[in-house]
Amino acid sequence: MVAKEEKRIEILKAAIKVFSEAGIEGATIEEIAKEAGIGKGTVYEYFESKNTLFQEMVCYSGKRFLEELVPVIEQGDNMLEKLRLISQFYARFLKNHLDIFNSLMTGYSLSETMRSQLLKEMSVISQAVEDMIRVGIQTLELRANVNPEIAAACILGGIHSYAIKKIFSDGYGPDEIDHEGIAKALLTGLIW
Amino acid sequence: MVAKEEKRIEILKAAIKVFSEAGIEGATIEEIAKEAGIGKGTVYEYFESKNTLFQEMVCYSGKRFLEELVPVIEQGDNMLEKLRLISQFYARFLKNHLDIFNSLMTGYSLSETMRSQLLKEMSVISQAVEDMIRVGIQTLELRANVNPEIAAACILGGIHSYAIKKIFSDGYGPDEIDHEGIAKALLTGLIW
Amino acid sequence: MVAKEEKRIEILKAAIKVFSEAGIEGATIEEIAKEAGIGKGTVYEYFESKNTLFQEMVCYSGKRFLEELVPVIEQGDNMLEKLRLISQFYARFLKNHLDIFNSLMTGYSLSETMRSQLLKEMSVISQAVEDMIRVGIQTLELRANVNPEIAAACILGGIHSYAIKKIFSDGYGPDEIDHEGIAKALLTGLIW
Amino acid sequence: MVAKEEKRIEILKAAIKVFSEAGIEGATIEEIAKEAGIGKGTVYEYFESKNTLFQEMVCYSGKRFLEELVPVIEQGDNMLEKLRLISQFYARFLKNHLDIFNSLMTGYSLSETMRSQLLKEMSVISQAVEDMIRVGIQTLELRANVNPEIAAACILGGIHSYAIKKIFSDGYGPDEIDHEGIAKALLTGLIW
DNA sequence: AATGAATGAGAGTTCATTCAT
DNA sequence: TATGAATGAACTCTCATTCAT
Structure with missing residues (x-):
């Protein structure tokens, strides 16, 4: 399914937005998840940790x-x-x-x-x-x-x-x- | 007394060292205080908050x-x-x-x-x-x-x-x- | 069908292995399911909850x-x-x-x-x-x-x-x- | 001061009570702290982690x-x-x-x-x-x-x-x- | 003035459970 | 029937800040 990769991108885009607005530490996973329109736990289905997410972003x-x-x-x-x-x-x-x-x-x-x-x-x-x-x-x-x-x-x-x-x-x-x-x-x- | 201003400078120098090594969020007030050779609470006698301290630094x-x-x-x-x-x-x-x-x-x-x-x-x-x-x-x-x-x-x-x-x-x-x-x-x- | 009962046993055996190795809380349903060679959700077709599974095991x-x-x-x-x-x-x-x-x-x-x-x-x-x-x-x-x-x-x-x-x-x-x-x-x- | 050691003992006693009632994983630091009549964070002033606390208990x-x-x-x-x-x-x-x-x-x-x-x-x-x-x-x-x-x-x-x-x-x-x-x-x- | 023990809000992370497919 | 992607409650732990001494 392409959907899996697409959702990864969605999260990355949300991460770009939130990290850019709030800074590395000011950004929270919850905020990123909300921005991506998904649940907090879902982020961890796609990225190992906040650090990994930031890195990949x-x-x-x-x-x-x-x-x-x-x-x-x-x-x-x-x-x-x-x-x-x-x-x-x-x-x-x-x-x-x-x-x-x-x-x-x-x-x-x-x-x-x-x-x-x-x-x-x-x-x-x-x-x-x-x-x-x-x-x-x-x-x-x-x-x-x-x-x-x-x-x-x-x-x-x-x-x-x-x-x-x-x-x-x-x-x-x-x-x-x-x-x-x-x-x-x-x-x-x-x-x- | 000049001492007051001197201690401020001491704390600022300690802050430069710790912030530079650990990053903004990685730095802790406790570490800065230790670096300055004073107690944690004393930092708050000279600076309103961690943010203020960073700013002034x-x-x-x-x-x-x-x-x-x-x-x-x-x-x-x-x-x-x-x-x-x-x-x-x-x-x-x-x-x-x-x-x-x-x-x-x-x-x-x-x-x-x-x-x-x-x-x-x-x-x-x-x-x-x-x-x-x-x-x-x-x-x-x-x-x-x-x-x-x-x-x-x-x-x-x-x-x-x-x-x-x-x-x-x-x-x-x-x-x-x-x-x-x-x-x-x-x-x-x-x-x- | 006997198959139903047989799969129950398979899950129980997987549970024994995983619970024994990881402890009650250390064991995860996902690990047990993987051990039994089935999907995570399938476990819940046979056992009401993790507690029930442990009990029956x-x-x-x-x-x-x-x-x-x-x-x-x-x-x-x-x-x-x-x-x-x-x-x-x-x-x-x-x-x-x-x-x-x-x-x-x-x-x-x-x-x-x-x-x-x-x-x-x-x-x-x-x-x-x-x-x-x-x-x-x-x-x-x-x-x-x-x-x-x-x-x-x-x-x-x-x-x-x-x-x-x-x-x-x-x-x-x-x-x-x-x-x-x-x-x-x-x-x-x-x-x- | 003896008080420091005494409070350690207080926390250990609270830990005994809570661990005994709720089990290792069922016990929460918050519950132990409440039992000891202190704040959650205070437990960590005396014990490095939940595991350490359990061990020492x-x-x-x-x-x-x-x-x-x-x-x-x-x-x-x-x-x-x-x-x-x-x-x-x-x-x-x-x-x-x-x-x-x-x-x-x-x-x-x-x-x-x-x-x-x-x-x-x-x-x-x-x-x-x-x-x-x-x-x-x-x-x-x-x-x-x-x-x-x-x-x-x-x-x-x-x-x-x-x-x-x-x-x-x-x-x-x-x-x-x-x-x-x-x-x-x-x-x-x-x-x- | 100086301290550091105490605090608790808030973060990252886990995972049992659900449910659309 | 079988699945696993999605979820969010609940956990441990951190640390800026307070305040009695």
Whole structure:
């Protein structure tokens, strides 16, 4: 039956919502179950424990994020366009999934095994951006001496940092952010 | 008496240690009290609640971070040197205070009032970097059309992201990171 | 159909195994069902509840024990032989069914109605031994002034106590126990 | 302060009462706390877990039983008197502490470590009776070829078995039991 | 001012039982 | 008839907080 897998997804989605709103520890299994429209015990039919559920939720989110990120990257015609789209996509995702992002970015508050698993997940996303950089170098759009690893960190970190600030500090909506500005800044750097 | 304020600081330092090691929820008041060498009840003479203590600890950490960051910035003779020093300082700080950093960066897992307070704290740090940018523009070291706010986000976010990856994913020590590389990358950008 | 009764027995046997290994509360219906090779819900087609199942399992065990005990008693040619065989049989049974024995001996942890039912079961076993005593008195093998009830208690209690000690404390196998010794001790008493 | 140890004892006494009435698993920490007149959490200030509490309760009971048994044994002028007193003492103790007795006798439903600890406890009681036997042999009151270990098992097992039957099956009070009869039976055995 | 014993609300988790299939 | 997914009551245990000393 597909239903079994579908209900797993339902619970994962409920978990994303509740974890994102209440934080890792603030979230309760009861709340997640209620959100999923099922009984508390049912959660344990699908996930071994709260920790496992959280873990799998982050992995699921990471995969989802990556799945959606890749076409976004491919969509842009040039590097500026690509960075602008990434920033936009990132801001929209962030708006809904702050907690998951924290986890993906830092492995915060997780057991050692969970953290390493998550960093692996995150590194896949980083890899996707690094690949984009390498293609840009090959097409001569980017300077040859750019270090893809460092560049990917600047791109993801810069976009993240700016989006956080504008959304949570200045109260901007995800689409009010100056995506063009951050994209240009990353491309041109600070000096002349 | 100064003693009162000194003991407050003692508790805050103990809180930094315990929160950083055990996470927000994993930390217990009892452990913090033991670390500070006082009784459990005494903590409540100085802080209203665990939440308050956490809040004030993050503010304290933010102020400390800023206090130490400013001379670091002033120390560098040119912009490349400044950015290199910031990255180095950041990595060292991060190594010891992952949890606090998460809070500073995102206001994670905090009440709305706490979050806004923290973002204000964070924006002070951002301001310091923006000021550095503005000075760089005035001295013609940086391009005139650089947006200081975006630049500060790229600098802090990029440094953060890269440090996280190298320290927690690749197991680097804070001083093994290529601080020069990230500084150059931020300055020169990706194109040309 | 006989099949119905046969499946009942299958479940009872599975219950004996699981209850004996995991204890009354440690045993789960799911485990018993798996042991019996059926679905969890099916157990409830044959037994009203876990308590009922446990109850009936003990009765079944009591009957089985008695069914096997009687020929053992009849097998011995004289009283010493009989007691030796009882001790041997008891030790073997005990090795596999500690929990059931506790219940049979004491009605431990059971509801009042269950306990009285079990004690009745146990008294049947005691009766069988008492009958053996009476026969011994009639054949002049035993002293005329022996109280059969007390004697049966001494025999079953003494054998039980000794077997428990040697098997669970000293790690003896059921056949390494000095069955001859305990049989003689019960026959000859302590004085003279 | 003595108060700390005293409260421990209070909790142990409450545990004896509740465990004896409700069984190991039927007993709840909340009920024990209520019985002791304290809060639920307080129990955990004195005992690590429910299992630990149960364990320590059984040890405490074993020690108490032994402490009281020894003077009872010494009190009797001859072996018949001693056995009669033991039976009487046993029946009274049993009336109040059925569960503890089961544990002492068999280590029922306990973890391996707990069981071995308990069997050690029980063997101390057995030792006390064995010592009594040895003294009896030395004073020529008992036959020289009596095996003290087997004899102790017969005495404790026989007394236990008989007391259980009369109290729980026939509804006797502890003092209505024919203690003299069981004592004589154990001494004189069945033959002759 | 400082303490730590006492507390109890609230969490994660288990599992006997039900019931739609 | 047989099933096992779903359930939720009830459990153990944690720990922020209180308050008498």
